[in-house]
Ligand SMILES: Nc1nc2c(ncn2[C@@H]2O[C@H](COP(=O)(O)OP(=O)(O)O)[C@@H](O)[C@H]2O)c(=O)[nH]1
């Protein structure tokens with residue numbers, strides 16, 4: 001074609017003919033075939049129907065060629081084709097349904113399979129982590145935070161995950177397009193876009209950044225927002241975990257591509273994100289993640305682990321039961337042994353057969369005089385059903401039982417006590433001759449007794465004295481005891497309480513005819529008298545002609561108050577009520593009226609001091625004593641105290 | 649579905665923030681206001697006609713009346729709500745002045761005038777003649793109360809309708 005076209009100008013250089021037709025004819029002659037071809041080309045170039053025919057021939061090859069070279073064609077066709085399909089579906093949905101029918105079934109099946117596979121993977125991962133100690137920790141975390149366990153697992157096993165990608169219009173902050181993986185936490189995307197924009201604007205203004213400077217990273221907790229800026233849109237990728245180095249470049253190049261291929265759409269964005277729907281799948285390519293290396297390697301079958309745990313659990317349960325059982329039998333045996341050893345020690349009991357086990361079998365002999373073994377049984381901690389005890393009576397030669405038998409046979413008077421030394425029965429106390437004789441005859445007939453010893457028997461008064469001493473012990477110091485013809489004489493000093501209690505203690509003393517207490521004085525009375533005379537002699541001195549006590553008198557007041565309180569106590573016990581007379585005095589200087597008032601003030605002052613030290617006020621009576629003749633004596637600046645018994 | 653950036657414009661303390669709060673269930677806490685000076689919320693508006701529209705509401709924290717005209721703030725806004733406090737006469741004057749400035753920045757954009765705090769009935773201070781004059785200029789005016797909720801939905805719907813009108 002090219003060669004032929006170049007011949008055009010050559011042809012024009014041929015000598016000019018006089019007339020057009022001639023020239024044409026000449027051309028026809030000279031060029032013949034070429035000319036016809038030229039005409040044909042001309043027609044093909046100018047006639048639209050012929051051109052369409054040509055294009056139709058070349059188009060398939062051209063599309064194929066371009067497609068192999070790059071993505072331009074696909075991108076160029078994307079919008080119109082989408083629109084075509086869109087409109088076609090709208091106008092004739094039945095046709096599409098029919099055409100898609102064979103495709104839909106498998107597509108749906110595959111989608112379901114994919115979802116299920118994801119689910120199974122999730123379950124596996126969850127199971128795998130449920131059984132480790134770390135899994136438990138994560139489970140706790142999930143409970144605390146209210147986040148599903150699966151998500152907590154993901155959070156910990158992921159190095160990073162791009163959860164959401166926002167494409168945002170820079171000025172208005174309007175969301176242009178958005179992609180999120182299925183685990184991303186929702187939230188108000190439109191508001192988030194606005195806030196991200198406001199924040200970038202704020203940072204830019206606040207730090208007066210230069211042209212092209214912008215916020216590139218926002219970090220909070222385990223989230224990072226990577227911001228990549230372009231003239232008509234900016235990209236915000238929300239990453240959980242540590243974003244890898246390449247991620248920013250990846251986002252950058254995506255944003256550049258978007259600016260190249262969708263410049264018009266981005267620039268002309270009017271708030272309708274649907275127009276930008278074709279960008280969605282490109283954004284989705286950014287939703288990538290990487291799992292921790294070790295998490296993938298260390299993959300034990302959760303079923304096996306579960307099985308292992310089950311077996312372990314069963315074994316633990318069995319051992320625990322064994323051990324519990326062992327402990328129970330051990331405890332039973334210990335109780336049984338304790339009971340048996342107590343029975344063996346008990347007087348008048350002989351064991352002939354003991355068999356330990358769930359029930360304790362005991363056979364043996366028991367002296368009818370021996371104390372009952374029932375208390376031992378009830379205190380053993382064993383139940384009646386666990387003890388099988390059978391005892392046959394026998395005579396036991398244990399000393400306590402020999403004495404008991406002697407007491408029953410000899411019937412000694414209450415003033416006699418019996419005891420045994422080897423095979424000798426010892427009589428102690430006081431008894432009349434007839435009984436002593438009877439004892440001498442009868443005792444040796446008792447099993448275990450060969451001799452009777454009456455050397456410890458005493459006269460009735462001696463017995464009385466010894467027994468009384470024993471009963472009244474401990475005797476207060478200063479108390480003397482004497483016995484004469486069955487009468488007991490107490491003398492000396494003793495506390496009232498002891499005196500009052502002595503009657504009771506002597507009650508029922510065998511052979512006691514009466515008690516003589518004339519010589520016994522209450523110890524309290526003596527103390528009362530000595531305190532009283534001490535207080536009577538007390539005087540409190542005033543240093544000058546005032547009513548204030550000197551400092552040295554304060555300890556004296558303390559002592560006095562103590563004495564008065566004690567005296568009141570004693571008075572109450574002895575039923576000897578009294579008054580304390582506080583007499584204010586003055587020296588003879590000054591007018592009588594003045595002196596009287598001063599004396600009164602002094603007496604009252606002392607009264608108050610004593611009351612403030614715990615002496616009951618009703619006990620204290622104030623008086624004054626004024627000298628008839630004026631005596632100039634500082635010794636008279638004082639207050640005297642006197643105890644005045646009250647007669648009632 | 650369309651998304652539209654809307655700015656809250658008006659004197660301080662007229663109730664801009666309260667109106668937004670009344671209207672949307674906010675994602676962000678009030679703290680954003682004090683920290684970065686702006687709070688953005690969004691709300692899906694469904695008009696009686698069946699049309700749906702996402703309003704992205706920008707509310708600025710400034711107490712300075714000129715702060716509301718910050719360039720970033722207005723950028724890309726398709727409409728705005730002009731708020732006055734019916735109990736403070738001067739806030740209406742401010743609103744009129746702000747409206748002129750916004751229009752010179754953005755060009756003619758749909759807006760609605762909200763005369764807020766209607767619940768304080770006995771203290772209403774706006775001059776009825778002045779209001780009538782604004783009405784005659786073709787301003788859309790809605791009496792509101794962020795406290796009782798009166799007129800709030802209506803005001804936003806009114807703006808939404810204007811945004812969708814060709
Ligand atoms: N009574 C009443 N008080 C309101 C109303 N709207 C806002 N306020 C009060 O007015 C004050 C300022 O409100 P605010 O929303 O912060 O105003 P802004 O500065 O324009 O954002 C606050 O104390 C609100 O409680 C309303 O409709 N009625």
Ligand SMILES: [Mg+2]
Nearest residue numbers: 664665708709
């Ligand atoms: Mg505010």
